[in-house]
Amino acid sequence: MTVEVAAVVLTAVATVLIGAYGLRAARTTSDFYVASRTVTPWWNASAIGGEYLSAASFLGVAGLILAYGADMLWFPVGYTAGYLMLLVLVAAPLRRSGAYTLPDFAEARLESLVARRVASVLVVTIGWLYLLPQFQAAGLTLRTVTGAPQWAGPVVVAAVVLISVLGGGMRSITFVQAFQYWLKLTALAVPVVFLLLVWHVDGRPEVASGEQPVFAETTTVDVATDVTIEVPGPVIVDIDGTLDDEQIDERRLVLPGEVDVAAGTTLVFPEGAPIPHASRLTPLDGEAWALPLQANGEHPLYNTYSLILALFFGTMGLPHVLVRFYTNPDGRAARRTTVAVLGLLGLFYVLPAVYGALGRLYTPELLLTGRTDAVVLVLPGRLVDGAAGDALSALVAAGAFAAFLSTSSGLTISVAGVLSQDILRTHVRSPVSAFRIGAGLALVVPIALALSSPLLGIADVVGLAFAVAASSFCPLLLLGIWWRRLTWPGAVAGLVTGGGTSTLAVTATILAGQQGGWLGALLAQPAAWSMPLAFTVMVVVSLATPRHLAPGVDRTMVRLHTPENLDLDRGDWDPEDRWRR
Amino acid sequence: MTERVTITGRRRGRPPVRRRPVTTEIDAQTRLGEVYMRALLRAQLRLGFTVAGAVLGVLAALPLLFALVPEVSSTEIAGIELPWVILGVAVYPVLVAAAWFYVRAAERVERDFAEMVDRR
Numbered sequence: 001m002t003v004e005v006a007a008v009v010l011t012a013v014a015t016v017l018i019g020a021y022g023l024r025a026a027r028t029t030s031d032f033y034v035a036s037r038t039v040t041p042w043w044n045a046s047a048i049g050g051e052y053l054s055a056a057s058f059l060g061v062a063g064l065i066l067a068y069g070a071d072m073l074w075f076p077v078g079y080t081a082g083y084l085m086l087l088v089l090v091a092a093p094l095r096r097s098g099a100y101t102l103p104d105f106a107e108a109r110l111e112s113l114v115a116r117r118v119a120s121v122l123v124v125t126i127g128w129l130y131l132l133p134q135f136q137a138a139g140l141t142l143r144t145v146t147g148a149p150q151w152a153g154p155v156v157v158a159a160v161v162l163i164s165v166l167g168g169g170m171r172s173i174t175f176v177q178a179f180q181y182w183l184k185l186t187a188l189a190v191p192v193v194f195l196l197l198v199w200h201v202d203g204r205p206e207v208a209s210g211e212q213p214v215f216a217e218t219t220t221v222d223v224a225t226d227v228t229i230e231v232p233g234p235v236i237v238d239i240d241g242t243l244d245d246e247q248i249d250e251r252r253l254v255l256p257g258e259v260d261v262a263a264g265t266t267l268v269f270p271e272g273a274p275i276p277h278a279s280r281l282t283p284l285d286g287e288a289w290a291l292p293l294q295a296n297g298e299h300p301l302y303n304t305y306s307l308i309l310a311l312f313f314g315t316m317g318l319p320h321v322l323v324r325f326y327t328n329p330d331g332r333a334a335r336r337t338t339v340a341v342l343g344l345l346g347l348f349y350v351l352p353a354v355y356g357a358l359g360r361l362y363t364p365e366l367l368l369t370g371r372t373d374a375v376v377l378v379l380p381g382r383l384v385d386g387a388a389g390d391a392l393s394a395l396v397a398a399g400a401f402a403a404f405l406s407t408s409s410g411l412t413i414s415v416a417g418v419l420s421q422d423i424l425r426t427h428v429r430s431p432v433s434a435f436r437i438g439a440g441l442a443l444v445v446p447i448a449l450a451l452s453s454p455l456l457g458i459a460d461v462v463g464l465a466f467a468v469a470a471s472s473f474c475p476l477l478l479l480g481i482w483w484r485r486l487t488w489p490g491a492v493a494g495l496v497t498g499g500g501t502s503t504l505a506v507t508a509t510i511l512a513g514q515q516g517g518w519l520g521a522l523l524a525q526p527a528a529w530s531m532p533l534a535f536t537v538m539v540v541v542s543l544a545t546p547r548h549l550a551p552g553v554d555r556t557m558v559r560l561h562t563p564e565n566l567d568l569d570r571g572d573w574d575p576e577d578r579w580r581r
Numbered sequence: 582m583t584e585r586v587t588i589t590g591r592r593r594g595r596p597p598v599r600r601r602p603v604t605t606e607i608d609a610q611t612r613l614g615e616v617y618m619r620a621l622l623r624a625q626l627r628l629g630f631t632v633a634g635a636v637l638g639v640l641a642a643l644p645l646l647f648a649l650v651p652e653v654s655s656t657e658i659a660g661i662e663l664p665w666v667i668l669g670v671a672v673y674p675v676l677v678a679a680a681w682f683y684v685r686a687a688e689r690v691e692r693d694f695a696e697m698v699d700r701r
Contacts, residue, residue, distance in 0.1 A: 070654075070662070070664045070665060070668070073664070073665065073668035073669055074668065077640070077668050077672050080672075080673060080676055081636065081637075081640065081672075081676060083676075083680075084632075084633070084636055084676050084679060084680055085633055085637075087680055087683060087684075088628070088629040088632045088633050088680075088683050088687075089629050089633060092687070204660075290662050290665075291647075291651075291654045291655065291662065291664070292644065292647040292654055292664045292668075300648075301644060301645075301648055304644045305641070305644065308640065308641060308644075312637065332688065332691075335683075335684045335687060335688075336684060338680065338684075339677065339680045339681055339684055342673075342676055342677045342680045343677050345673075346673030346674065346676065346677055347673075349673065350669065350670055350673065353665070353669045482622065482626050554610055554615070554618070555610075557618060557622065558607060558618060561618070561621055561622055561625065562607075562618075562621070562691075562694070563691045563694070563695055565695065566604060566695055566698065566699060567604060567699075568604055568607055568608060569607075569608040
């Protein structure tokens, strides 16, 4: 346990130190936002990878695969394919636009402050929606590896992020995140070698055998948070704690049905007993787990396709992903960087499936406690004994911590950038102090949400953020870059319709839980209808308001699409003008 | 060693015609400049849509394939079910290859465009 604490502290200290190294160079406004565009493609690709691989990738994907099997492989595939869509449709033009943030892009292309404001609100919404699960995951991790209370994780992560962001902004963050990509890859890859060795020595037991998952040996389960479990068949359990509000300290027969287990209870299950599931997880037997189109509720095909759309087209609309592209020196470098990112992501995403599958064999009690997201953290210590096991546990804990730090830093910078440019600018004179105040504000709200809302599936909530991005910024970017007749009323109408309806659907699902039937499916996976809706509204309203076509649209198109080495008039728009006015 | 001789004085005949490069047409936003810009946009968009469509098409066909031909799902390669092999490992090299192809093609389009408009 002390080793894990040391690993987490080391990650935090390294983050702050590498951030301080970049601080020397960060002096001007553009240093703070985009590292003055002097980052080489290799650094940039590692940094993008480091920033993008969040708690959802490091912990959430393996957790989902453990619980729901093959269908969940679409998450990593979608996270990666989203970068391909970004590359082929928006990467170079977006870099050439010269904008620092998404609202900058909206203003430059549409020449409208209204469009800018609406984009700002959406950046903050998506940023907070994405930060929330990061902080909850931080709580889960710190609790799993050190036993610290749930609130400690979010607070520690926020403090480290604040220190490194306040220090040097994007410049320092670039180095920090490049370091964190390699840390995360190592932290997941090295234990996998040992896990597979143990599994091999074990006689390669079948992962997806049997009708129903059973405990392979006598298993002690410590329940850390209150949970309602679904007991599949009568089972004799040694109980020490509270079941259904009754204090028990004896061996007892538990009958099938729903049972409330209070935090702090210890349950000892005999070998061969069927594993009860946390009732918020839908249990799958071995056969169904291994096959696709089994886990996605009543309408698996709709859910799978909607998820694919959200992930493929949501990536380009994530605020922290876009701001990274502005640190490339030119459009060509932006493209080449993206290819490298795809390689780095592919390398990483092969790994979580191994944890999910082996977790099914060796840590089935996570299905009972419902904390499947912890499988990456628990598995190495479970399979490897002694000092090696401790070292591996420390490594994954450090990797997980790097995941929260990097993604939260990137999101904080994006949200802080928008808050400082669009809200604080009128009140605070210095851009750098406005940015610092913005960073504080960007963190306070999601922390409050993380501490007050119930623990949600990490990758689930992140998937919802993708759905909102796919239904708002994706149409704005695609139409803005490729269709000159997009007008600001059209863009605003589309952003409000797509972003609004998907946010409502997502909020309803988070607050009220997953509903049944078609309505439930449509609300839980809104992208398949909200994204086409946003496109339609943008096109129809733009065609109806040709008077509001941006006067400089042709010049902007030259700026977006022509290679930088050509001597052309690209207009004189500069995002830093905002500070000089 | 021969001495260098500088020849001064008027050239004979007409100087070669200096064509206006297309870049100035684009700057002045003439009809001709617009035609060139449109051609560039169309070429890049067609390329982007082709790559995106191909990749999205292949991946989007998979759930349908799994739904309509369940035998595919239970086929095993080296003891691992086919969907796990495809979605867990095989897609990633394909995505990188598609990206590589796109970058080369997009840079070629830009090179051609630059040669066309910058010729003097």
